[in-house]
Each structure stands twice: as C-alpha cells, then as structure tokens.
Amino acid sequence: MLALTTGVEPTFAHKVKVEGDVGATLHIEPNDIPRAGEPSQTWFALTRKGGKLIPLAECNCQLSVYAEPHVSGELPLLQPTLKAITAERYQGIPGTVINFPRPGAYQLQLSGKPSTGQSFRPFTLKFNVTVAVGSRDKNNDNTLTQPTVNTENNASNNWLLPVIAIALLSTGVICLFVLLRKKER
Known part of the structure; x- marks a missing residue:
C-alpha cells in the first residue's frame, strides 16, 4: 500500500x-x-x-x-x-x-x-x-x-514526505479500526 x-x-x-x-x-x-x-x-x-x-x-x-x-x-x-x-x-x-x-x-x-x-x-x-x-x-x-544538486528535481519531490506521512497515518488508523472491531465481537 x-x-x-x-x-x-x-x-x-x-x-x-x-x-x-x-x-x-x-x-x-x-x-x-x-x-x-x-x-x-x-x-x-x-x-x-x-x-x-x-x-x-x-x-x-x-x-x-x-x-x-x-x-x-x-x-x-x-x-x-x-x-x-x-x-x-x-x-x-x-x-x-x-x-x-x-x-x-x-x-x-x-x-x-x-x-x-x-x-x-x-x-x-x-x-x-x-x-x-x-x-x-x-x-x-x-x-x-x-x-x-538539481533544484528542479528536488522541488518536484517536495510532495513525497507529506504523502508518506499520510500513508503511514492511514495504515495506523486502519489497523486501529480492525483491532477495535475485533474487541467488539
């Protein structure tokens, strides 16, 4: 993912x-x-x-x-x-x-x-x-x-860190949701 x-x-x-x-x-x-x-x-x-x-x-x-x-x-x-x-x-x-x-x-x-x-x-x-x-x-x-250093390439990769953070956060939220659902059963 x-x-x-x-x-x-x-x-x-x-x-x-x-x-x-x-x-x-x-x-x-x-x-x-x-x-x-x-x-x-x-x-x-x-x-x-x-x-x-x-x-x-x-x-x-x-x-x-x-x-x-x-x-x-x-x-x-x-x-x-x-x-x-x-x-x-x-x-x-x-x-x-x-x-x-x-x-x-x-x-x-x-x-x-x-x-x-x-x-x-x-x-x-x-x-x-x-x-x-x-x-x-x-x-x-x-x-x-x-x-x-190619500043043009570096500028185009500025979006990468926030996307990684969002992906990791989303993965954590999904895992937490799955664990809570298992406890409810």
Missing part, C-alpha cells in the same frame, strides 16, 4: 529488457543497487525468442555506460570490456565489473550482433540504473566528485 500511495517503485531483483528477438536480464551486485566508488559485478543473461540462452561466444556485444541525462551521440562515460562469466544458473554470459564514479542516474546500453551466422537480429538494450552513495562517500572521503 505504501508503494502505491507514495509513487515509490518497489525494488525487484533484476531488470529485463527486450528488443526484437533478443531479451536480457540485468543484474548488478549488490542486490541491483550499485554503490558509487565501489566495484559492482554486472551481468546480462541474454536470450533469444523462445528462451534459448545466448552466450557471449555467440554475440559480439559491447557495453556503454552513460551518466544521465545524456544526449544522443555523446561519448560514453565508461566502456567496460565484457567477459564470459558464470552467474546464478547461467554459464558463459556477458559480464563485467563497473565502478560508477558517483551517486546518481546512469544508463547502461548493451548492443550486440551475432558473432557467426544470423541466429538473432542486432540489438541495443537500454537499462536505467540508480547508483547509491558508496561507503567512501559516507565516510566523508572527498576523493570522489560530489554530485551536482
């Missing part, structure tokens, strides 16, 4: 994107919440239509990392090399370690084409990722660049 009334999206374990006949599941350690300045194991479980796994050996894949917002044609912030890894139940899938430089919004763009034959069409999948404050930031280590 809280997630519905506050507009805050619940966190799910993996992000999934599909383009044409290729889909990918993205996972970033830890728990799909990377932290600034800390290495984050990142992997993509690529599948063809029908669910057949596409190992890195069959895909000429490239990963580009952009700080958001970015404009089309802008050079990526990072282009980490993908390696075949084993993660969860997947073997030989594209993976890498990404060290996001600072907290904030990023976009990961995974593009690929078949390395041999035409088992799938070329694709570009875009994943939006939010990077949390890292432990270095929490300890006031100023070796990382501090994020800029």
Whole structure:
C-alpha cells in the first residue's frame, strides 16, 4: 500500500529488457543497487525468442555506460570490456565489473550482433540504473566528485514526505479500526 500511495517503485531483483528477438536480464551486485566508488559485478543473461540462452561466444556485444541525462551521440562515460562469466544458473554470459564514479542516474546500453551466422537480429538494450552513495562517500572521503544538486528535481519531490506521512497515518488508523472491531465481537 505504501508503494502505491507514495509513487515509490518497489525494488525487484533484476531488470529485463527486450528488443526484437533478443531479451536480457540485468543484474548488478549488490542486490541491483550499485554503490558509487565501489566495484559492482554486472551481468546480462541474454536470450533469444523462445528462451534459448545466448552466450557471449555467440554475440559480439559491447557495453556503454552513460551518466544521465545524456544526449544522443555523446561519448560514453565508461566502456567496460565484457567477459564470459558464470552467474546464478547461467554459464558463459556477458559480464563485467563497473565502478560508477558517483551517486546518481546512469544508463547502461548493451548492443550486440551475432558473432557467426544470423541466429538473432542486432540489438541495443537500454537499462536505467540508480547508483547509491558508496561507503567512501559516507565516510566523508572527498576523493570522489560530489554530485551536482538539481533544484528542479528536488522541488518536484517536495510532495513525497507529506504523502508518506499520510500513508503511514492511514495504515495506523486502519489497523486501529480492525483491532477495535475485533474487541467488539
């Protein structure tokens, strides 16, 4: 109920994107919440239509990392090399370690084409990722660049605190009402 009334999206374990006949599941350690300045194991479980796994050996894949917002044609912030890894139940899938430089919004763009034959069409999948404050930031280590404050976004989120308070208060009132009804019986 809280997630519905506050507009805050619940966190799910993996992000999934599909383009044409290729889909990918993205996972970033830890728990799909990377932290600034800390290495984050990142992997993509690529599948063809029908669910057949596409190992890195069959895909000429490239990963580009952009700080958001970015404009089309802008050079990526990072282009980490993908390696075949084993993660969860997947073997030989594209993976890498990404060290996001600072907290904030990023976009990961995974593009690929078949390395041999035409088992799938070329694709570009875009994943939006939010990077949390890292432990270095929490300890006031100023070796990382501090994020800029976007006052326009902050002003648009001023409604969030009152909505959360109302949702919590409503939940409390409902629980109290249910308890009183049980005592009357």
